[in-house]
């Protein structure tokens with residue numbers, strides 16, 4: 001009995017200790033492209049108050065990550081701990097606000113002949129990356145500016161539909 005009680009006590013203490021020290025990623029994809037899909041705890045910092053972390057997407061398509069205590073009041077109503085929450089997710093263990101958010105956002109190939117010597121009209125190599133700005137129903141596009149081929153996301157260039165030399169792709173910008 002004493003052992004069980006001691007175990008429960010230690011478990012409780014270590015749980016408190018851990019949760020009060022949970023660290024959250026704190027970044028803004030508007031100034032830090034890694035913030036779109038950080039894959040680990042690198043850059044996580046302890047919150048000054050409380051243990052919950054948030055990750056949210058704001059109206060201009062940026063992803064913000066940080067401590068719940070720093071959320072503006074107007075943002076709180078959209079936050080929940082549901083896994084498929086689209087605009088703001090709360091969670092409470094170390095670096096739990098890492099990872100792609102919203103998790104269904106699309107990936108495209110990026111290539112820009114205006115500032116690289118790569119031939120973007122050739123078959124595409126490498127792995128696609130998530131679009132930097134979140135837009136519901138985003139697509140990958142390929143377009144031409146003068147002689148230069150450019151591959152990017154519709155959210156990077158919403159005028160695509162108005163231009164004959166811009167094509168919306170079915171998949172990752174193939």
Ligand SMILES: *[C@@H]1O[C@H](CO)[C@@H](O)[C@H](O)[C@H]1NC(C)=O
Pocket residue numbers: 025026027032033034035038042043044
């Ligand atoms: C960008 O954000 C990531 C994830 O939080 C962090 O690891 C990295 O240090 C940040 N980079 C800069 C330049 O702040």
Ligand SMILES: *[C@@H]1O[C@H](CO)[C@@H](O)[C@H](O)[C@H]1NC(C)=O
Pocket residue numbers: 058059074075078087
């Ligand atoms: C809350 O969510 C709604 C619907 O997605 C959105 O229109 C609104 O801007 C959000 N509010 C804040 C403060 O993020």
Ligand SMILES: *[C@@H]1O[C@H](CO)[C@@H](O)[C@H](O)[C@H]1NC(C)=O
Pocket residue numbers: 119120121122
């Ligand atoms: C890119 O490759 C295509 C297909 O091989 C070729 O027609 C085109 O001239 C190349 N463009 C450049 C800038 O090298």
